[in-house]
Amino acid sequence: VTEWLDAARISGPDKVIRSLMPRHRQYAQLRSMLAGYRAIAQRGGWPGVPAGETLKPGMQDPRVLSLRDNLTGRGYDAIDGGDAPDVYDEDLELAVRHFQRRHGLEVDGAVGPATLAALNVSAEERVRQIIVNLERWRWLPEDLGRRYVLVNQAFFFLEIVEDGQVTDYRRVIVGKPYHKSPMFSDTIRFTEFNPTWTVPQSIARSEMLPKLRSDPGYLARNDMVLYRDGNPVNPYAVDWASVSSHRFPYRIVQQPGSKNALGRVKFMFPNRFSVYLHDTPSRNLFSRTGRAFSHGCIRVENPLEFAARLLGPDQGLSE
Numbered sequence: 001v002t003e004w005l006d007a008a009r010i011s012g013p014d015k016v017i018r019s020l021m022p023r024h025r026q027y028a029q030l031r032s033m034l035a036g037y038r039a040i041a042q043r044g045g046w047p048g049v050p051a052g053e054t055l056k057p058g059m060q061d062p063r064v065l066s067l068r069d070n071l072t073g074r075g076y077d078a079i080d081g082g083d084a085p086d087v088y089d090e091d092l093e094l095a096v097r098h099f100q101r102r103h104g105l106e107v108d109g110a111v112g113p114a115t116l117a118a119l120n121v122s123a124e125e126r127v128r129q130i131i132v133n134l135e136r137w138r139w140l141p142e143d144l145g146r147r148y149v150l151v152n153q154a155f156f157f158l159e160i161v162e163d164g165q166v167t168d169y170r171r172v173i174v175g176k177p178y179h180k181s182p183m184f185s186d187t188i189r190f191t192e193f194n195p196t197w198t199v200p201q202s203i204a205r206s207e208m209l210p211k212l213r214s215d216p217g218y219l220a221r222n223d224m225v226l227y228r229d230g231n232p233v234n235p236y237a238v239d240w241a242s243v244s245s246h247r248f249p250y251r252i253v254q255q256p257g258s259k260n261a262l263g264r265v266k267f268m269f270p271n272r273f274s275v276y277l278h279d280t281p282s283r284n285l286f287s288r289t290g291r292a293f294s295h296g297c298i299r300v301e302n303p304l305e306f307a308a309r310l311l312g313p314d315q316g317l318s319e
Contacts, residue, residue, distance in 0.1 A: 056109070099119070151298055156171060157171060170302060171301040204252050224252050
């Protein structure tokens with residue numbers, strides 16, 4: 001503290017405070033966005049769009065007027081609609097598609113429930129969200145290193161950054177709203193190909209136990225082995241009715257293969273959250289716009305390609 005006070009006397013408090021700000025490019029981008037949204041909020045923000053049926057291009061609806069006013073308040077122009085402002089025309093559709101793309105929504109040009117909800121978030125609430133995310137950037141290390149992987153949970157994408165440049169960019173699946181992926185930073189220490197998956201006890205107790213009570217064969221069909229005290233156990237020999245979520249003395253391990261929940265590869269950075277990057281057999285989910293489907297871990301699209309980019313021949317990885 002004394003050093004900061006001395007520096008403030010010499011250089012001035014503004015310069016000292018600026019020196020304490022995170023130097024990440026995303027932090028600078030958020031600060032710029034904050035200034036823009038604050039200016040919009042001070043002008044009164046934007047009006048809400050009333051609820052109703054999904055608005056689609058070509059429709060005529062009084063709510064189209066509110067949609068135009070909402071987007072105009074955000075800074076979109078050339079969308080006044082001319083002589084037919086209540087008709088959902090092509091210019092308005094282009095503005096809606098741009099809005100959807102910026103907010104991580106399905107870019108279909110239709111104002112359905114998800115797009116309507118995003119449109120009706122006020123400017124003041126957006127300001128508060130940006131402030132919260134600026135604070136979150138302060139939790140990360142000041143220097144992420146020359147080369148790092150960044151997962152943008154809100155946008156469901158991952159980047160490899162080298163010397164300040166994004167060299168790889170791909171879709172990811174993150175934690176469900178009630179199993180959110182935590183925010184933290186750690187070092188990727190090793191990669192495991194064709195991994196086994198030790199089912200977390202929370203999943204075994206809450207999700208698998210009900211299935212095993214009615215069908216012990218569930219384990220074999222999914223290439224899973226049941227263990228107790230390190231020894232394999234025949235699931236048909238267990239009285240599952242007497243096993244409870246509070247007393248579950250077993251460990252379930254899924255073997256490598258096409259059904260394995262981790263897929264063909266996982267990227268490990270041991271941490272207190274037991275969260276890591278990995279493949280998935282449910283690759284169809286990457287085509288979804290909102291990709292919050294996991295229990296907290298990050299599923300990576302085209303993980304072998306990602307491994308090649310991440311590790312490369314210098315790390316002993318070859319075709």
